[in-house]
Amino acid sequence: MRCPFCKKDNDKVIDTRPSEDGSAIRRRRECLGCGKRFTTHERLEEMPVRVIKKNGRREPFDRSKIHTGVLRAVEKRPFSIEDVEKLVDEMEREILDQSEREVSTRDIGELVMAKLRAVDEVAYVRFASVYREYSALEEFINEIRTFNPNGKTNGDKE
Numbered sequence: 659m660r661c662p663f664c665k666k667d668n669d670k671v672i673d674t675r676p677s678e679d680g681s682a683i684r685r686r687r688e689c690l691g692c693g694k695r696f697t698t699h700e701r702l703e704e705m706p707v708r709v710i711k712k713n714g715r716r717e718p719f720d721r722s723k724i725h726t727g728v729l730r731a732v733e734k735r736p737f738s739i740e741d742v743e744k745l746v747d748e749m750e751r752e753i754l755d756q757s758e759r760e761v762s763t764r765d766i767g768e769l770v771m772a773k774l775r776a777v778d779e780v781a782y783v784r785f786a787s788v789y790r791e792y793s794a795l796e797e798f799i800n801e802i803r804t805f806n807p808n809g810k811t812n813g814d815k816e
């Protein structure tokens with residue numbers, strides 16, 4: 659870990675413990691360069707979750723995608739930044755905590771919809787309409803691809 663004070667990358671760990679909710683490891687470190695102490699939080703990600711897209715491609719699970727969708731859904735609704743974080747944390751934890759290491763975009767969409775529905779009907783309806791439109795578009799693109807198997811669409815890089 660790079661020391662936030664002197665930027666040297668040389669430290670020893672003096673204490674390790676799980677965070678309150680168990681989703682991260684908190685390490686207290688001492689810099690061997692300047693002697694100052696700092697804390698790092700490491701998320702438990704030894705077994706990353708991969709997302710299976712409709713076309714069968716896999717990509718690493720990306721929390722920010724859920725975050726963006728939820729933010730858009732709760733726009734002008736009575737949600738604080740903290741409320742949104744909590745909600746997204748809950749969704750993320752549910753996805754990362756399951757034993758399956760691969761999850762479909764559909765499963766994620768359903769989970770987000772279920773969670774939103776439980777807290778705000780308007781946010782739920784908004785998310786669901788955007789999600790369904792997106793799903794339909796993705797299906798449409800896949801259909802075109804099967805007609806033209808050599809065709810590439812933008813954003814199709816590995």
Ligand SMILES: [Zn+2]
Nearest residue numbers: 661664689692
């Ligand atoms: Zn230092």
